[in-house]
Amino acid sequence: LLLLIIIIFTATIIIISLLFEEVGSIIGKRGDHIKLIRDQSGAKINISDGSCPERIVTITGSIGTINKAFGMICAKLQQDLQALPNSIPKPPITMRLIVPATQCGCIIGKGGTKIKEIREATGASIQVASEMLPSSTERAVTISGSADSIVDCMRNICQILLEAPAKGNTLPYRPKPTFNPTLLASSAAAAAASLLQQQQQQQQQQQQHHQQQQQQQQQQSYATLINPLDVGLLSFIYLFF
Template identity: 35%
Template sequence: MESADLGYSPSAEASSKSSLRPRSPAADDKERHIHIRFLVSNTAAGSIIGKGGATISEFQSRSGARIQLSRNHEFFPGTSDRIIMISGGFNEIIKAMELILEKLLNEDEDHHDVDTRTKVRIIVPNTSCGAIIGKGGSTIKAFIEESQADIKISPQDNTYPGFSDRLVTITGSLEEQMRAIFLIMTKLLEDSHYPQSMNSPFPYGGANLSGFPAASVGYVVPSVPYNSGNYATNGGGKNSSNKGASGRSPASVNDSQGTSVTFGVADEHIGAVVGRGGRNIMEITQISGAKVKISDRGDFMSGTCDRKVTITGSPEAVRTAEALILQRVSANADREEIEHVRMEKTAP
């Protein structure tokens, strides 16, 4: 199917900006194998897969594109969203995007979400963002005017060494989003820095996320109540919901760093928080979006033998990271308690 048939080719009204607008892909370019990646929630991913894979199979058959999802424990760094990758020719990708976004929009309407201006977040390498932005922002401004969608590019995130992807957020109706995607994909097709293919939707296996060795990550944020008061003292007692955590300092607010909280975790539980090779702490920082710093050995909270745990980020990110850490501590304390009972039972 030709892109013009989809109704997303640039409109005639923008002919005066033809120098800023990407040309419609030539026939040879349309046949080139390329890809696009974007984010979806776990719930949306399930909807796209469908029962027994029926929906994703149908979308692949109708579009001619290949549609892959990252595994349910593979999230885009700093989010709890999975990654969809669509591979194929230009028109095949446009058609598959339309099918997926239309499916998600219809499901929102079924849940009585009447807002037709939704968001889609596309993953673009930092090296290709310049082509979308253009000199002095000229290209992205033209794309916004052409599509009537709101297009924003996230700043480069230096939190994760070796990670160089950015998010292009497109907000608008389905028609507006598809016009914007058409324009962006046409520009990326012309960009020599944009990789034509990828082996996996989740290529971050070798990235040094959060300063720890890479590992497959993924975690459902637990429903742990957030307590703004002080935690129980070290050890917590059998009925404490925060075993192994000590007093939490009041949150401080810094305009440049966001909210910061510091509390103590018993030295014996730090291993459970960090995890093998830093796996657990990497999960926590990735899911919450907060930065977590643990004091060095011997650097304790005043008057205790608890290591200092400092969380910095937005209030929501801090709350999420705090809940995840406390869950790790509590689970480890419970495990040690069970092991202690077993040892008592087996003792002569």
């Protein structure tokens, strides 16, 4: 089970993009869990609509409220992992932070000193992608570890990004929408029904053709049997009279 979360930093606004399967767990039945996170953290949380595999979850607030909301989300994902059967290995939580490319150097630090410091202080694994994400000026920063280590790591990174704002205009990363599985299923069902109907029509035509051939053969057989009988009967009548 891979838990993937994408986070975008803009001042004190954090935009989290979760895989579609994870959103249901965060929202909860009838939205009960997301309401609990909003109430207890004090952060504003909005979840986008759409057909993308990843749904955009926007968390807005101070560093304290954002960290608290983020911590509750991590705790829920950790709980979901613990609920897996014992036969399934428990992987660490994996998150992808989407950071403007101009801020990535601040996370790495001169000669990689800053990122090494964060790793040692939090126990989380951090990797900064060398390439920008498609159609954007942002790069992915992948964080893996336990819920607590990721929350600590997030607190450090958030502080760094607030102290070193992005330079210039940032083209944000946006996941591309995928096909609608409902429409695809409907189209496939319609195509299957059409193919089945064609096959049935072909079978009916073959059966009708076969029946016609049988009728013609029967008629020919009757003609072959009747003609000699008729001739023999006429000859008998002629001789009798």
